Amino acid sequence: MSEPSKSPWRHALALGGLGLSLLGGTGCEGRQPQSASCQKFVACVNALDEARGSRTNLARFEPEGACWGSPEGAKLCGDACERGVGVMRERMPELPGACAP
């Protein structure tokens, strides 16, 4: 006959504590570099701003922006920038040279 564990709840508490600490410490995969497509998008919009005398808030797409806080955000922004530049090329006449392929 196997002997029941002498202190099962000690194990349970230790395990629970370990688990909670793991749950509390959701890992972070760190910042990502700005994508080439967003470098292009930012340069294009900056050139557009210069031509129009405006100033667009591009903070999220810039190298220190919110886009690059995680791989998922970086993927989203990278795809968005690529299509954003494409849409501008298709639909906006007389784009600055910085927007060219």
Place this chain on the structure above:
Amino acid sequence: MRISLMALGLLALPASAREPSAPGRLELFIAPEVTLVGLSAGVRPELLVRLGGEGPHRLRLAPGLLVGPEFTYVPVALGYRASFRDGQVVRPLVGAGLEYQYRFVSDGEPARQLAFYLEAGATFAVSSRLSVGLAGSADVTFRGGPGAGLGVRALVGWML
């Protein structure tokens, strides 16, 4: 309530069913499982390897195949499980470990994530080798994008 009734029912089993089990080194569970975040259902075999003789400590390996309305889910868990009150009818269990989570669809990139999981539940001895039970688990991913999940599974175990 259902669990209490189940436990009462098991207490009424013939004495032979409640006799302490021989401490086999391996235990195999077949576990129908439902995941509640990222809905899916399927089956999850669990192989438990007793660690260090007669204590509560076990190594758990649990691959699975679950299907949901939006994707197919293949998890593989490797962790620790403590199963208490060995030899008794009602045996609480707790565990923790790592889980690789692979979800895929036919027309897109699959999602690969790595998570910590916690589990808790109980098994009920039906005979010296056969047991049934219920367990719930929670997990938090730390690779492949943040997220958290919940799952429930039934356990049908056989001591090898």
Place this chain on the structure above:
Amino acid sequence: MSTRLRSLLALAVLLPIIARAHSPSVLSPGVPTVIEDTSISYALYGVFETGDEVFRVKVSFPEDFALPVELFVPHREELKEHRPAFALVGPGLFFTPTAEERAALPLPLPEGAGAYVDLNRVSPRPVFYETFTRRFFWSTGVVALVVPKGDYEFWMWSPHKTRGKFGIGFGVEEGGDFSRAFEDWSVYAY
């Protein structure tokens, strides 16, 4: 599922990630949803019950702004043909819709307004995995739009009168107001 159980489930799921995602909200047809703070990101969910609805979201940008936008539907077999369209409409937009896009709009374009229109015809449909809800979605494809300061509206409609759930997401910055998710978990989840 009872409200208490849904709330508990939502709480368990959302608490660990509360400051790391789009702020969710549920859209109603005919009643424009007003977004007060466009500096954070949103995921707004709705359901085409008849296919005739037009969902509207009012947004106001206090400065010239650039943000990612996409419309998505759950990746489920029964929604394979469900391709809601969206438009961002406002006075200062650089984009002029094509004649086909203009004809497809569900509401008349206000005088002097521009519009960015996505009729959701891309093929193959982009697919993404959302890690918080652990779900796959079909997307229009995310696009970064440049929006001069001013008041705008998102319009979402179902060009082929298909029915089903959809969502529109915009922005990147973390929001964190998940309070409404507790009430409407079934819309976000299943």
